[in-house]
Amino acid sequence: MSLLGEPDHHPDKRQLVGLLKAYEQAGFMVGLSVVTLAEQRRAGQAGQRLLWWSSRLIRVPVSEEIAEHARDLLDAAGLDGHRSVVDALVVATAATSPDQARVVSSDASHIPKLCAAASEGRPLAVEFRHV
Secondary structure, three states: OHHHHOOOOOHHHHHHHHHHHHHHHOOOOOEEEHHHHHHOOOOHHHHHHHHHHHHOOEEEOOOHHHHHHHHHHHHHHOOOHHHHHHHHHHHHHHHOOOOOEEEEEOOOOOHHHHHHHHHOOOOOOEEEEEO
16 A cells, blocks of 8 residues: 555556556455555655545445454464554455455565465455565
8 A cells, every 4th residue: 555655657556556457447346444544654745645545445444343353364374463463454354355355465474374364264265466
C-alpha cells in the first residue's frame, strides 16, 4: 500500500497500479483492510497520494471474526503476534472472501506463511503476490 504514495513514475508503483487494475478487470474485489490505513501513514505529497488511492479502494472493516481468524493464522504459521499482527489481520481479511483471494504486498517476510496457513481447508488458496 505504501507504494501508492510514491510518484507516478516510480516503477514499483506502476507495477502495483497495473496489478490492481488487472485484478479489478478480472472481477476481483480490490480492497484493503482498514488496519492498513493506520499502518501506512505518510506526510506531504506522498501522504496526499496515498489518501487519494486508498479512497478509491474498498475498505474492509476488521470484525471480531477476522480478529479471531488472524489469531488462528498466527498460531498456525508459528508467528509472534506483536510483530505480525497487522499482516495477520490483512491476510485474515482477504481470507473472508468465499472466492479466490490475493494479498499484494512488498512485505515478503510473514505474509507468505500467513497466506499458506489461510489456504488450509479452503477450496481456493489465498495467494501472495510480491511487488
